Amino acid sequence: MNDTPRRGYRSYVLFMLIVVYTINFIDRQIIGILAPAIKRDLALTDTQLGLLGGIAFAVFYTALGIPIARLADRFNRVWIMTVALGVWSLFTALCGTAGSFAQLFLARVGVGVGEAGGVAPAYALISDYFPRNERARALALYSFGIPIGGALGVLFGGLIAMSIDWRTAFIVVGLAGVVLAPVLKLTVRDPARGQFDPPATMAQPSLRETLALLAAKPSFWGLSLGASSAAALSYGMAFWLPSFMLRSFKLTMLETSLSYSALLFFGGCTGIWVGGVVTDKLVGKRPGAYAFVPAIAFLLSIPFYAAAVLAQSAPVAFVLCIIPQALGLMWLGPIISGIQQLVGPNMRATASAAFLFVNNLIGLGLGTAFFGIMSDVLTKRFGDEALRYAILSGLIFYVISAAILLLTTRRLKKDLIA
Helix, strand or coil: CCCCCCHHHHHHHHHHHHHHHHHHHHHHHHHHHHHHHHHHHHCCCHHHHHHHHCHHHHHHHHHHHHHHHHHHHHCCHHHHHHHHHHHHHHHHHHHCCCCCHHHHHHHHHHHHHHHCCCCHHHHHHHHHHCCHHHHHHHHHHHCCHHHHHHHHHHHHHHHHHHHCCHHHHHHHHHHHHHHHHHHHHHHCCCCCCCCCCCCCCCCCCCHHHHHHHHHCCHHHHHHHHHHHHHHHHHHHHHHHHHHHHHHHCCCCHHHHHHHHHHHHHHHHHHHHHHHHHHHHHHCCCCCCHHHHHHHHHHHHHHHHHHHHHHCCCHHHHHHHHHHHHHHCCCCHHHHHHHHHCCCCHHHHHHHHHHHHHHHHHHHHHHHHHHHHHHHHHHHHHHHHHHHHHHHHHCCHHHHHHHHHHHHHHHHHHHHCCC
């Protein structure tokens, strides 16, 4: 496709990519609301649950992301995403057949293998469908898949588990992705690369050349490490907050599903959109906004999260959590858009995968497991309240993230491609 895509079709493509990303996060995060039932049925510890939510998924998700992105920089990105969607959806359904920790761990590994091809190609597609002054907003809209998918996973997963069982929840959401895969391939076209960017050579650099270019830019490391530290808290919260609500506030599965899904949806969507809009307005004159906007958001969110976790009633905790839930996701549009501007159009999928490698290896791999391990360590002292203090200790990740991003703001002007 060599002609500039019309706005209506661009909007449709973005909508489809959001739907696929929503399925991505439903399948990735549904295990959080199902964790209490899985723990009882398979007699697991919190450490084992943390491994299922983090390491099991993250290992191959991070390891395969860059090789698959290399294919996306060379070949049809829509085909790659279609195959990835089918693979992760089938393995999600297989999670429902697991009869032991080992079997469920391997099925989650399969989900990670499939999802390794789902995000980086989408970032590159969006960057070729939208001009630079609209990219942060477009990528922010795409990132709505995170709170929408998380909310639907919590809501439907909880309702199905309560009405039938946790196994059926996995099977139903997994099969939904299998049905969506052919629709994606038949209706979304792979656009011309770099059509909204300044003329540049489109010769395909080697993987070593691409990674060397990124490694030489301090801004890449600042954005990646800052985002990954924040993601450690975000992923940990997403996985463990349902269990925290059930244990500390004695809520039912229905109450937890309804309240937490609302928190994810309203707080998450608001924060992502505000982050994208604010960044698009600032980056023309202040390139450092790609890092500065999320850094300030993380610092502002810390006291609200602390107050929410220490609250003694569920309604108070819920109200307090909405603000940091929004602030904590403001980074998506700015940082992802910033990564796209560090390289040329012919390297964007690989650059995105390199970013996701760092982000998920540290954020997803560490965060969920960290809270599970801390909960087991603190159980002797705090009993059912151990998870409350485990979550509280995790706020240090936002402090680290904000510090790294603030140090990155000045360097961005030098590292970004005009």
